[in-house]
Amino acid sequence: MEKKLHEAMNEQIKNELYSAYLYLSMAAWCEEKNFPGIAHWLKVQAKEEVSHAMKFFDFMVDVGAKIQLLAIEKPPSDFSSVTDIFEKTLEHEKKVTSLINNLVDLAKKANDNPATLMLQWFVNEQVEEEKNALHILETLKMIKDQGPALVMLDRELAKREG
Numbered sequence: 001m002e003k004k005l006h007e008a009m010n011e012q013i014k015n016e017l018y019s020a021y022l023y024l025s026m027a028a029w030c031e032e033k034n035f036p037g038i039a040h041w042l043k044v045q046a047k048e049e050v051s052h053a054m055k056f057f058d059f060m061v062d063v064g065a066k067i068q069l070l071a072i073e074k075p076p077s078d079f080s081s082v083t084d085i086f087e088k089t090l091e092h093e094k095k096v097t098s099l100i101n102n103l104v105d106l107a108k109k110a111n112d113n114p115a116t117l118m119l120q121w122f123v124n125e126q127v128e129e130e131k132n133a134l135h136i137l138e139t140l141k142m143i144k145d146q147g148p149a150l151v152m153l154d155r156e157l158a159k160r161e162g
């Protein structure tokens, strides 16, 4: 695999695991503040992020690219509200989208068709991730992050499968 693409893919395994760590940290905050449904949603999201890391891991194995696991940063643990959590989620997913776009660029420049093809899955996934975060954030703004509606949202997010 071309050097820059290879390095960025190793980085992306770490980035996806960092995402899992970030959502798990948010879940811990929600559990503490008695939002078990939102915590559940975030825990499912954290698991999904681990599966993203594994998609990169398995792809690198398949094409014989050496895997190097890098240090995972400490995520923030203090949040001011549920809205704050979903603002940070949306912001984070936008950052991940730009990382994926950068990987696509590198794969195309390297004429790496398998990588370009594999990355298309992530391009679609990022549309979904941003949409989900934005949808919850808009709902939170509507209900002003409080009252019975927030309890209802907590119950709604408890239903996420996975």
Ligand SMILES: [Fe+2]
Binding pocket: 016, 019, 048, 049, 052, 096
């Ligand atoms: Fe991800």
Ligand SMILES: [Fe+2]
Binding pocket: 048, 125, 128, 129
């Ligand atoms: Fe997703």
